[in-house]
Amino acid sequence: MSTRLVVSGTDTDVGKTVFSAALAGTLDADYWKPVQAGRDDGTDALRVARLSGLPPERILPERYILNTPASPHYAARIDGVTIDANDLAPPPAKERPLVIEGAGGLMVPINEDTLFSDVFARWKLPLVLCARTTLGTINHSLLSIEAVKRRDIPLVGIAFIGEEYAESERIICKIGGVRHLGRLPPLSPLTSEALRAAFATSFNLSDFTA
Numbered sequence: 001m002s003t004r005l006v007v008s009g010t011d012t013d014v015g016k017t018v019f020s021a022a023l024a025g026t027l028d029a030d031y032w033k034p035v036q037a038g039r040d041d042g043t044d045a046l047r048v049a050r051l052s053g054l055p056p057e058r059i060l061p062e063r064y065i066l067n068t069p070a071s072p073h074y075a076a077r078i079d080g081v082t083i084d085a086n087d088l089a090p091p092p093a094k095e096r097p098l099v100i101e102g103a104g105g106l107m108v109p110i111n112e113d114t115l116f117s118d119v120f121a122r123w124k125l126p127l128v129l130c131a132r133t134t135l136g137t138i139n140h141s142l143l144s145i146e147a148v149k150r151r152d153i154p155l156v157g158i159a160f161i162g163e164e165y166a167e168s169e170r171i172i173c174k175i176g177g178v179r180h181l182g183r184l185p186p187l188s189p190l191t192s193e194a195l196r197a198a199f200a201t202s203f204n205l206s207d208f209t210a
């Protein structure tokens with residue numbers, strides 16, 4: 001049976017989808033985004049399909065696709081839907097790995113009383129935390145690490161995205177007591193090939209398969 005990994009982040013827009021595409025592509029994994037809020041600008045699943053180089057059947061269908069790019073609890077309410085945490089059980093482990101991307105950050109509500117981090121705590125799957133490198137990341141990262149640890153979610157480590165800010169990265173990992181998995185630099189143009197190469201240079205695959 002193969003690894004199932006959760007990719008979460010310190011915030012929305014930190015680069016979870018780009019990182020997930022690199023990770024899923026490199027692991028030759030399945031990718032699953034259980035809750036997609038907002039569809040007009042394209043979905044994360046479509047972005048991963050494009051960036052990972054994986055064949056279409058590796059991109060599993062979302063459990064909820066909501067119309068509004070907002071917090072899932074609110075986007076669901078607008079669509080007249082209630083997200084049930086029981087409906088978000090991850091697919092069983094298969095012979096190939098699975099990369100699961102959460103929506104937004106850890107403390108994002110899926111309904112009136114459940115956060116995404118509560119769902120991850122139920123799953124007990126290892127979690128990779130994606131974080132920006134830019135100003136503000138120390139606070140966001142340490143708060144996120146505390147939320148993960150409080151719920152006894154196994155934390156693989158932290159994956160930084162952006163330009164190098166070595167001191168921020170160092171102090172987060174020291175005080176947070178987490179592994180620095182690597183840093184994905186800004187890529188321009190952001191292509192599947194450039195992403196695959198940057199991931200190979202910046203991360204050790206064995207950190208994700210143990």
Ligand SMILES: Nc1ncnc2c1ncn2[C@@H]1O[C@H](COP(=O)(O)OP(=O)(O)OP(=O)(O)O)[C@@H](O)[C@H]1O
Pocket residue numbers: 009011012013014015016017018019044102103104105161162184185186187188190
């Ligand atoms: N390494 C990178 N190089 C260049 N652009 C990047 C990189 N990482 C992320 N981006 C860009 O930053 C934006 C946000 O990235 P991404 O969609 O991966 O964030 P996210 O955390 O998945 O957001 P959401 O919370 O909406 O799921 C996108 O436009 C993406 O193309």
Ligand SMILES: [Mg+2]
Pocket residue numbers: 016017018044101
């Ligand atoms: Mg995303």
